[in-house]
Amino acid sequence: MEKSTIEQIVRERRTIRTLTNQTISLETIHDLLESASYAPYHSKDEPWEVIIVREQQERQVFVKEIMNSYDRLDTWARYEQEHLEKAKKRTEDYFLDVPVTLIVTAPIGESEKSNLEAIGAVSAFIQNVQLVAWAQKIGVTWRTIPVIFDEVFKQNSGVAAERQIIGLLDISFIDENITLPKSRRKPVTQWTKGLNEKVAEMSKENKE
Numbered sequence: 001m002e003k004s005t006i007e008q009i010v011r012e013r014r015t016i017r018t019l020t021n022q023t024i025s026l027e028t029i030h031d032l033l034e035s036a037s038y039a040p041y042h043s044k045d046e047p048w049e050v051i052i053v054r055e056q057q058e059r060q061v062f063v064k065e066i067m068n069s070y071d072r073l074d075t076w077a078r079y080e081q082e083h084l085e086k087a088k089k090r091t092e093d094y095f096l097d098v099p100v101t102l103i104v105t106a107p108i109g110e111s112e113k114s115n116l117e118a119i120g121a122v123s124a125f126i127q128n129v130q131l132v133a134w135a136q137k138i139g140v141t142w143r144t145i146p147v148i149f150d151e152v153f154k155q156n157s158g159v160a161a162e163r164q165i166i167g168l169l170d171i172s173f174i175d176e177n178i179t180l181p182k183s184r185r186k187p188v189t190q191w192t193k194g195l196n197e198k199v200a201e202m203s204k205e206n207k208e
C-alpha cells in the first residue's frame with residue numbers, strides 16, 4: 001500500500017546529531033514552532049513555552065550555564081583525569097556549534113493527571129517540531145541531558161520555577177552527505193496484545 005506523505009515523514013525522520021553551520025533564521029524557527037503548536041493539548045492554555053537560543057551572545061551564556069551545571073552535578077566524576085579536559089572541551093565545543101537550541105518547557109501539573117497531560121501535550125508538540133523540521137531538511141536532536149533537572153540551570157536559563165524542561169532541542173540544517181543508518185522498530189505484534197486472556201479468565205470464573 002502506498003504511504004501518504006505524512007506517514008512517510010513519520011517513518012523516515014531520524015535524530016540528527018551531526019551539525020552544519022548554515023544559519024537558521026528566526027522566521028524559520030517561528031514557522032516550525034507555529035506549525036508544532038497545532039499539537040493536541042488538554043488544559044485551559046496551550047502548555048508549551050520555548051526559549052530560543054540563537055544569537056551568538058545568547059549561546060555564550062547558555063553554554064556557560066550548561067558547563068556550570070555539569071560541574072555542579074559532578075557529571076565529570078566518571079572521567080579519568082587524563083581524559084577530563086578533552087571531554088569537557090568536546091562538550092563545550094559541541095554546544096557552541098549548535099546553530100539553534102530550543103528549551104521546551106511545560107507547566108508542572110498540580111495533580112498527576114494534569115502533569116501527565118502537560119508532558120504529553122508538550123511531547124506531541126516536540127514531535128511536531130521534529131516532523132515539520134524533517135520535511136524542510138532541518139535536523140533535530142531532542143536532549144534530556146541531566147542539566148534539565150538542575151534547578152539552578154533552569155533558573156539561570158530563564159525558565160519559570162513552576163515549569164519543567166521537557167527537552168533541549170538542538171536544531172541544524174541536515175548535511176545531505178551524511179548517511180544515516182536505517183531506522184528499525186520491533187514488529188507491531190511484539191508489543192501489542194488484546195484482552196483475550198482476561199476474557200478467558202472471566203468466563204472461567206463465571207463458570208465456577
Ligand SMILES: Cc1cc2nc3c(=O)[nH]c(=O)nc-3n(C[C@H](O)[C@H](O)[C@H](O)COP(=O)(O)O)c2cc1C
Pocket residue numbers: 013014015016017141142143144145183
Ligand atoms: C524523551 C527523549 C529524550 C531523548 N534524549 C536524548 C539525549 O539526551 N541525547 C541524545 O543523543 N538523544 C536523545 N534522544 C533521541 C533518541 O536517542 C532517539 O530518538 C532514538 O535513538 C531513536 O532514534 P530516531 O529518533 O532516529 O528514530 C531522546 C529522545 C526522546 C524521545
